[in-house]
Amino acid sequence: MKEPEDLFKKEPLARPSPELDRRMDLLFAAASSQTYRAAGWRRYLFPAVLAAVGVAAGVADWIRLQSPLGNEAAAQHLIYRLRAEGDMQRLLVAPYSAQGPAPVFHVTVVTHPQ
């Protein structure tokens, strides 16, 4: 039962090792400098691509709106459809009275006093 405990006791105790410390320092220093150099431009890649896409979309939209083709698409014919009612309906369907022709519209223009 005490065999593992005995085995541990027989193991040499860890002692500070200047050589190991030096090698570890070198390793971490190398890894740190490599990571930093790589991130120097890669960490800006994604935002830069997003920004470029945003600019491209904006410019494309602007060109589309300025171009004759884009304006033609935007300048579609607008139609307001209404059903004529009341006097407007009578104007279309029964514009002439049965009693004969209506008095012809006659305008006398007097300049408005300002």
Add this chain to the structure above:
Amino acid sequence: MKRILALFFFCARLAPLFAASSSGDAIRIDTEIYVLNKAGLKTSSAEPVVKIMANALGVTGSQWPLFEAPLSMQIGQESVELQDSRFVRTGTAAPPSRLSLASANVIIVRAGQTAEVLMNSPAEYFEKMQDGLFRLHRSPEGSPDGPHYDMKLSARPNSEHAADYEIDCTVDAVVVGGREKIPGVDLDVGKPELKAFNGKLSFQAGAGKWLCLFDSVPNDSDYQLIIVLRARPNQSGK
């Protein structure tokens, strides 16, 4: 990193800004179409049916009278004023007895874009069948061949005066000019004989100023169309 993100969001906002700069040219045309009922107005030799007091605007290439608000009218015995876009009896807020509003539209167009106000009404008529019965016919709703009033409007900024607009107005109207007689029937209920009218008017309008246009289509009927309109830059929410 924060700078890049800020740049991205700035760029992302560019598209709507460009769009806004393009739609900044949008023009709002407020249009109201009135119908003046002339039926029963008596013409005396001395007095015209309608007398107008207003500043007449010079218009070339058209017989349509065009006036600038304010405007006063004498329709028979009734005095009427145009206050902004509304006609009222002089000295009151009451609507005139012979004027009715047929349509009021807010039209927003780009410079040079055409907008159309199309009003139509189906026409009904009777047809005598072989068996002596009468069959009621009705022209299809919204048919371009049926009675209609179609006004096309387009506006563009004046190249010399930025505050003015050049407005083109084209009217195409088809009305029932008469009816075919049905043998043995006195009532005027036969097939409509359609009568077409059209006209075109180009004029200059000061931004935000109400103008009043007397459409002479058709001139000899019981009704007269009066178009009140103004053009101004479109400002969203106003």
